[in-house]
Amino acid sequence: MTGRDLSGNLWRYQAYQVLVVAFLFVPIVVLFWEENGLDPFDVYILQGLYAVAVVLLEVPTGMVADRLGKRTSLIGAAALLSAGMFVYAVGVGFVSFLLAEIVLAVGVSLLSGADSALLYDTLASLGREEDFRRVEGSARSQQMVSIAIFTAIGGLVGAWSFRATLWLSAIGPALALVIALGFVEAGTQAGAGSGNKRPSSLAESLRAYGKLIGGSVRFVRRHQLVRWHIAFLAVLGGSATWLLWMYQPYMREVGLPVMAFGLVFAGYNLFAALASRYAHRLDERFGRTGTLVALAVLQVVPLFGMALLISPAAILFVLGHQAVRGLSRPIIQDRVLRYTHADKRATVLSLGSLGARLFFGVTAPVIGWVTKTRTMSESLVFQGVLLIVALGCLMWAYGRIPAKYFVVKQSVRDKQAPNEEAPNEVPAESLEA
Helix, strand or coil: CCHHHHHHHHHHHHHHHHHCCCCCCHHHHHHHHHHCCCCHHHHHHHHHHHHHHHHHHHHHHHHHHHHHCHHHHHHHHHHHHHHHHHHHHHCCCHHHHHHHHHHHHHHHHHHCCHHHHHHHHHHHHCCCHHHHHHHHHHHHHHHHHHHHHHHHHHHHHHHHCHHHHHHHHCHHHHHHHHHHCCCCCCCCCCCCCCCCCCCCCHHHHHHHHHHHHHHHHHHHHHCHHHHHHHHHHHHHHHHHHHHHCCHHHHHHHCCCCHHHHHHHHHHHHHHHHHHHHCHHHHHHHHHHHHHHHHHHHHHHHHHHHHHHCCCHHHHHHHHHHHHHHHHHHHHHHHHHHCCCCHHHHHHHHHHHHHHHHHHHHHHHHHHHHHHHHCCHHHHHHHHHHHHHHHHHHHHHHHCCCCHHHHCCCHHHHCCCCCCCCCCCCCCHHHCCC
16 A cells, blocks of 8 residues: 555544544433433433443454454444434433443444554554654544534534434434545554454454454553553543533533533533643653643542532533543553554553443442432532542552563564564563563
């Protein structure tokens, strides 16, 4: 393939990221659930089950991306996200919403990891892997700007009809499907970079999948720094979802009209977009440890600020979470990818997303029960204390990681390009001194 063929992936990647999440329902979805009979505990159970579904699907779909191709994975993701929104639009009640969430979970799982892995492989094949943080940050920034526009429109549409926002939300992923058809794979698939032929039977495919996931899990288990970053990303992502489902009840409690919900969500996304756009600069400025501490502080402070000040002004505290949302993915994923062989990138990134879903899925029933039985302030404080404990344990563990894990071994550097042969197992010397 030519560099020109691959360079087309770059603009398609940005267009895909804008369209695949063109969801108008986000600023009013909790109100839609309430309108259809769900209480706060039901909301957290529904989303907890969604998270569990993603956990069960995350790694297998990551293997689909690594073995069958990132392009195939992204096509399937867009198709299922559009279908899931259609199921939601015609559904009424918990059971139908759960079916929609399962369809969406399959779509999200196919998307997770495959998108960033396709971008990284494309840049590596073009000799530009050092541009990953900048290009990924720019793409996420554009995505968040588009989300801001869609959520602003969603608030206006939602003031007229909650269900109409769900119908309109099926359009963006359908357009993303068209864009995805033009993606070009970077490097060989079906064992990308492994030098292996594509599995010719289901049994052979299953063995190949098992070998890939086994190698990826062993890599993460042995590499303390990669394992730590995956855990850190899991806590940040999972805890952000706690507060996400409280945004709309909180805004209603402080007196904001539904029409304003979309504008508030739009402002959040614009702020997150700005943070994502300059993620690489912040990482360089604050340094390895300073950036991690900043992310932890920004994640904790909004919970206590909103609990202490129940007023419209308190919604500004959420900007801390939005900064983490914009910064964490390009920064933390870059730190994971630099240690990971090309044939395992999507699967390893899927393990990170799996961790975030698992963290939320395990804690969702408790958070839902507290939210239903306690006041808004008490629920926020409870979340803050739980998050301090989790992040405190992680920061303690970070300080105990041996220095050797912070060095990218030459054996890994030599196998980073996706067009080169890479072993199915990560060499021992890349993991241990």
